[in-house]
Amino acid sequence: MSFAAGDGLSGMSKVKVDISVSVDGYVAGPNQSVEHPLGEGGMALHDWAFALRAWREPHGIEGGLVNASTGVVEETTANVGAEIMGRGKFGGGPGSWGDGAWTGWWGDDPPFHMPVFVVTHHERAPLTLSDTTFTFVTTGIEDALARAREAAEGKDVLVGGGADVVNQFLGAGLVDELSLHVAPVLLGGGARLFDGVGPGVVLEQVRTVDAPGVTHLTYRTVR
Amino acid sequence: MSFAAGDGLSGMSKVKVDISVSVDGYVAGPNQSVEHPLGEGGMALHDWAFALRAWREPHGIEGGLVNASTGVVEETTANVGAEIMGRGKFGGGPGSWGDGAWTGWWGDDPPFHMPVFVVTHHERAPLTLSDTTFTFVTTGIEDALARAREAAEGKDVLVGGGADVVNQFLGAGLVDELSLHVAPVLLGGGARLFDGVGPGVVLEQVRTVDAPGVTHLTYRTVR
Numbered sequence: 208m209s210f211a212a213g214d215g216l217s218g219m220s221k222v223k224v225d226i227s228v229s230v231d232g233y234v235a236g237p238n239q240s241v242e243h244p245l246g247e248g249g250m251a252l253h254d255w256a257f258a259l260r261a262w263r264e265p266h267g268i269e270g271g272l273v274n275a276s277t278g279v280v281e282e283t284t285a286n287v288g289a290e291i292m293g294r295g296k297f298g299g300g301p302g303s304w305g306d307g308a309w310t311g312w313w314g315d316d317p318p319f320h321m322p323v324f325v326v327t328h329h330e331r332a333p334l335t336l337s338d339t340t341f342t343f344v345t346t347g348i349e350d351a352l353a354r355a356r357e358a359a360e361g362k363d364v365l366v367g368g369g370a371d372v373v374n375q376f377l378g379a380g381l382v383d384e385l386s387l388h389v390a391p392v393l394l395g396g397g398a399r400l401f402d403g404v405g406p407g408v409v410l411e412q413v414r415t416v417d418a419p420g421v422t423h424l425t426y427r428t429v430r
Numbered sequence: 431m432s433f434a435a436g437d438g439l440s441g442m443s444k445v446k447v448d449i450s451v452s453v454d455g456y457v458a459g460p461n462q463s464v465e466h467p468l469g470e471g472g473m474a475l476h477d478w479a480f481a482l483r484a485w486r487e488p489h490g491i492e493g494g495l496v497n498a499s500t501g502v503v504e505e506t507t508a509n510v511g512a513e514i515m516g517r518g519k520f521g522g523g524p525g526s527w528g529d530g531a532w533t534g535w536w537g538d539d540p541p542f543h544m545p546v547f548v549v550t551h552h553e554r555a556p557l558t559l560s561d562t563t564f565t566f567v568t569t570g571i572e573d574a575l576a577r578a579r580e581a582a583e584g585k586d587v588l589v590g591g592g593a594d595v596v597n598q599f600l601g602a603g604l605v606d607e608l609s610l611h612v613a614p615v616l617l618g619g620g621a622r623l624f625d626g627v628g629p630g631v632v633l634e635q636v637r638t639v640d641a642p643g644v645t646h647l648t649y650r651t652v653r
Binding site: 414422 | 454459471615617618625627631632639646649
C-alpha cells in the first residue's frame with residue numbers, strides 16, 4: 208500500500224463515490240426490471256456519458272465527443288484500483304441470476320478492467336470475464352471495502368452504485384469523496400440517493416464543472 | 431404588460447423558482463417550528479447568502495462579501511415584480527397566526543420590497559409593512575399567479591418557497607426557470623423539493639456557477 212504525503216487518513220487510499228443523479232435525486236427511475244435496468248427514464252441520466260469518447264473507449268465503442276466532461280471521466284478512473292457495486296449494477300434483481308449462468312449486464316468484456324466486489328446476499332463463486340473479475344461478498348460493506356482495498360494495492364476504491372450500496376457507504380461514514388453527475392432530468396421516483404443517510408455526514412464543496420447536458424459536483428467528506 | 435421579443439410564452443413574463451437546497455434535496459430540515467423556522471440544520475442552507483453584501487443590504491444589515499454569488503443574487507431580483515410564497519415562508523405553521531396580530535417572520539421592514547402573494551387556506555386581510563404588501567390568496571396557485579402577474583406589471587414573478595408551493599407550481603407546469611442554490615449540506619429529512627412533481631417536467635441546463643459554499647444551478651423548463 209502506498210502512503211500519500213499529507214493524507215489525513217494515515218496513508219489509506221481514498222473511497223470515492225461516483226454516480227449520475229437526476230435533479231430530483233434519483234440514480235435510477237421507477238420500476239427497474241430486466242428490460243429497464245435503470246428504471247423508466249433512467250437511461251437519460253447517462254446521456255452525457257454515452258456521448259463521450261472517454262466513456263465509449265473502455266466500453267469498446269468507437270467515436271464520441273471530447274468536451275468539458277472528458278477530464279472528469281478520466282479523473283474518475285485514473286487512480287482507481289478496485290470497484291464496489293451492488294448486485295443490481297452487476298446483474299439485476301432477484302431471479303435474474305438463475306442457475307449461475309447469468310453473467311450480468313456487462314457482456315464478455317466488461318468496462319471495468321479491474322477487480323470488482325459485488326455486495327450481495329447471494330453466495331457465488333468469483334466470475335472472470337476478460338480482465339474483470341467479479342467477487343461476490345455476502346458479509347456486508349465493511350468486508351467488501353477491506354477486500355477491495357487489498358485488491359486496489361494502494362490505489363483508490365470506487366463505489367459505483369446503485370443507490371443502496373452508495374447510501375450504505377455514506378451512512379457508515381466510509382466515503383472520502385463524492386462525485387455527482389447531475390443530469391437535467393426529473394424522474395419523479397425510483398432509487399433515491401441519500402435515502403436514510405441522515406445529517407451526520409459533513410460535506411465540503413470541492414469543485415463544480417459545467418458541461419454539456421450535465422453538471423459535475425465534487426464534495427469531500429469532513430471527519 | 432410588456433411583451434419581450436422572442437418570448438415563447440406569448441409575451442407573458444417569466445415564472446421563476448429560486449431556492450436554496452441541500453445536496454440531499456431538502457429546502458428545510460426536519461421538525462420545523464417557531465424556534466426553527468427552517469427545521470433542524472436548515473439555516474445552514476443559507477450560510478452562503480447570509481455572508482453576502484447583496485443579501486445583507488435588502489435585509490438592512492451592514493457589511494458582507496462580494497463574490498461569485500453576488501451576480502446570481504442580483505439577477506434573481508433584477509426583473510422581478512412580485513413574489514409568491516407559502517404560508518410557512520410568510521409566517522409559520524398553524525397556530526402561529528393567532529388573532530391576526532402576528533405579522534410574520536420578516537419584521538417591520540420585510541426584505542421583499544414588492545407585492546407578495548401568500549398561498550394559504552386561511553383568509554386574512556392584506557398586510558402592509560413598509561413597502562411590502564402581503565396579500566393572502568385562498569383559491570390556489572393559479573389564482574395566486576394571475577394576481578402576481580398583474581401586480582408585477584410585465585416583470586417576472588418569483589416563486590420563493592417553501593417546498594410545498596414550489597412543488598405545486600412545478601407539478602402544474604407553471605415554472606419557466608428554476609434556480610437551485612445547492613448548499614454542501616446533508617439534512618437527512620425535512621421539506622423535500624420535487625416531492626410529487628413527477629417526470630413530466632423536461633429541463634434544459636442553462637448555467638452553473640461555482641461559488642464559495644454553494645453551487646448555483648439554473649434550468650429552463652421545456653414545454
